Amino acid sequence: MDYLYDGSFEGFLCCIYAHYYKKRAEGIYPENHYQRTMLQPFFIVETEAEKAEKVYKAIQNKISNASLQRVYKAFLSNDIQKETKLLNYLVLGFRIGKKVDALHSETVVYQVQQLEHKVAAEQHRLLGLVRFSAIEGKKEKDKEKDKEKDISSDAGRHILYSAIEPDHNILELIADHFAQRFPEETFIMHDIKREKALFCQNGDWYLGHLRKELTYAVSEDELEYRKLWKKYFNSIAITERTNADCQKRCMPVRYWKNLTEFHSYP
């Protein structure tokens, strides 16, 4: 039996609940990505806060807090097998308890650890590979935008805007870092791929929907600082040590299109 769910973490936890209280799950998949086959029966699991809460607490108490965090991080990965890998991990965890944390040599553990590792690595990488632009506080036409209304009322001051396209769904993992860093700014971090965004004002943040295409006007001196930064970026490289491979290994090309230093300015 395959379990299908709505793609949320809570929904996934409900699948774990169903696995124990209803019927064994062989695989767990988000319903919008599932390839239905004749051979494999499937069942759509409803997301219920109460059940999710129970499983959440159970992981915390019967396995460990470290495992809960690991499961959560791994869940944010873009691996298509992640739910099934996590299922196997949790099954083992509920059997042997806290010991699962350090059982590196067990394949089931190793796999989830790899997912966690990838997400954590991108999380750390994105702390640096985000570029903000100062944009005019007043939105020109996007008045119909649902929740960021209170932001556009902040006329006169600029807003910091950044577009990102991370491999994994790491927006919420980097939110606190930036909220603390810019306690007096209003900023938006836009995950274009997932059409969601982090809205932050005076250190408080929330996540919301934000569609792909946006129009905005950059503030007056924005272009100047972009040029200055690009000039700096080019001047700091040591010609005698040029090493494009190393540059690409550390900063994969797929990130470049959202980085100011790789654009050209008139």
Next chain:
Amino acid sequence: MPGLDVMLEKLKILADSAKYDVSCSSSGADRTKTNKMGTAAVSGICHSWSADGRCISLLKILFSNRCVYDCEYCVNRRSADVQRASFEPEELAKLTIEFYKRNYIEGLFLSSAVEVSPDYTAERILKALSLLREKYGFSGYIHAKIIPGVSAELVRQIGMQADRLSVNIELPTKESLAILAPQKKAAGILTPMRQITNTMKEQKSLKGAGNRFSKLKQGNDYLLNGMALPTAVREQEAKYGMVPYDKGSLHRFAPAGQTTQMIIGATPESDRQIIRMSESLYKKFQMKRVYFSAYIPVVSSSKLPALLTPPPLLREHRLYQADWLLRFYGFSAEELLDEDSPFFDLELDPKVTWALRHLELFPLEINKVSMEELLRIPGVGNISAMRIVRQRRLGAVTFDDLKKIGVVVKRARYFITCNGKYYGAGDIASECIRERMLSQEKIRSGLLPREKEEQLSLFGSERRNLLYEPKEAARGLLV
């Protein structure tokens, strides 16, 4: 602010002159005090990588390159014919805050040539830092260079604004210093170093380098290759005492500690002299890091390597690996290199070199030996050693487990037994191992085709460009 074109020009000149400075680390300061803008992250964050593959974390820049000194090895020395520029304190503060706001950088790394005099330069640097901290409310990371010869009061005030301070030792011996940087006196370098150390000691924030395995505990007098403080200075220091640290202040003095830098390959010193020098600096001043910088010939001089001499990048890399062994693996300089063999084997990493010179200690049984011994096995790092110890409590570690644990098995296998069995294929004769390790090392440096599977590097974060392209360099220098 002057026009954009002027700023672009200044930025170009002053970034260009700062780029040979190696230290990029932005970690270690925890300035939690909330301010208008900025946090100093505890683990370093890279914001970009330049075309040479080096991480860009800080706005690394000179305040001015108008120098009155004439250090032989320096592009900016007085007698050199280069474009000159200086920032105004306000310009630099504003630039930093605007870059920071856009998340281009993690902070500022400010150095300078000696414009007019050490104190004149230091005052302007202090002005820029104060503007940044006070006017713009910046609480991100600042690393400031202290120019040798700056007065104690200015060192103190800059230290109150900066997270990290460094005074460059420049060269590994007193003799070399006298030849290549005649205006910089050993005492002028060591005096502020000691002041910084003592001030941190006073505010109880002196941590030093390395982890719990390092043997870099503070000691008394270490040889600094002839660069000891002259007695006169010591007496003077004893007489006036340290400039008192202001306990009531919100700011702390250099919370991220002190570092220094040494130029490698401009002078004939041996690796042994260099490593012993850095060990002394760690012990005597409780430095956070000692950086090395492979000398890139930028000027033609009879006292220096010829213009087309390739910078000793591989040697620099070996020294960094050795430094790592001092800080995290419990090795001492004396153990790594003795008088009979004062250089590292350029083709092997220093840990392997050491192990091959001490084959009598191997093989070690993975399931029995202590943490300290595990750390001496080539291919075993801090994390994998910790994992081995942790997993041993649950059951014997098998040979297959080692790879998953993160051990570089290809390297370690010659030096271990696992549950009594040796996996090194054949006997442990030094030459034969060396042969095999060598071919692996070449693969790692990209000289031979790489095998499909990525190897975990023992020195992950220190890994850098090992392949030097002489043609490229020649072009860069001639134009």
